Amino acid sequence: FVYFYIGAFAGGGIVLNGRLFGGPTGNAGALGSMPVPGPDGKPTQLIDVASIAMLEKALNAKGIDGSHLWTSPQEWGDIGAELDEWIANAAQALAYAIVAASSVIDFEAAVIDGWMPLEVRRRLVDAVTDAITG
Template sequence: VYFYIGAFAAAGIVLNGRLFGGPTGNAGALGSMPVPGPDGKPTQLIDVASIAMLEKALSAKGIDGSYLWTSPQEWGEIGAELDDWIASAAQALAYAIVAASSVIDFEAAVIDGWMPLDVRRRLVDAVTDAITGIDAEGLKLPVVREGTVGIHARALGGASLPLSERFLIGPTTISRSA
């Protein structure tokens, strides 16, 4: 399962090296997956793990977070708001990964997105830790790892779909290095 954390949290299902869209093309809409929110009440993954939520937290403290969208390689020192967002996003992503793993036996859960490499690394580490606190008895959980495409993942993935449909036979093949 592949998670792209950008303005909104999004995901894709990769099975046997191929992007799986399902009969309606909406398989992997894990941004809509119910997860516990920071207050413990059910909410959607998109309402916790999206970078828009970090911007909202910064705004609530009187900090202009618009630079999050113009400089994804370097956000500078954000402080407690970033720490809180990582903790909340990691908990929500951990629940989404465990829930997805109860349906499909994924080899890996890849987390990528519109964020600096150090933030992505911290998020992946926090997700790995958060998963250990969830009762996953009976499940073989995937390895959580960082994506390798980063800020360009959505654009490259979106651009590859029409090319794959037009020039390749069968469903879209995804590289294992993603």
């Protein structure tokens, strides 16, 4: 399976035959650097779209202190439109990364995990699923 961890930075890895695959140099599966379309449609890296640091940056740009994102992965409170926009952008980028990775290896599954409340992760996974199937 392909595994994405969304924390301060987006990253992850590839698990083959029950083991994390690092390749001959240990750099295989560095998913954060995977090229994906950014919100503006221009190529960027997954890390620059799906990282929680990008959500914090968006909150701070609106004058909202985003530091509370790092105090607990269980509760972020009501974030509002910035969270909705981050989920939409991150989901598109993750969907693109999943489809691209699956074009190289026929993965049985894609796992999305991270430092976020369960409800946020559920919304993100649902949005990724919609982006892939819709």
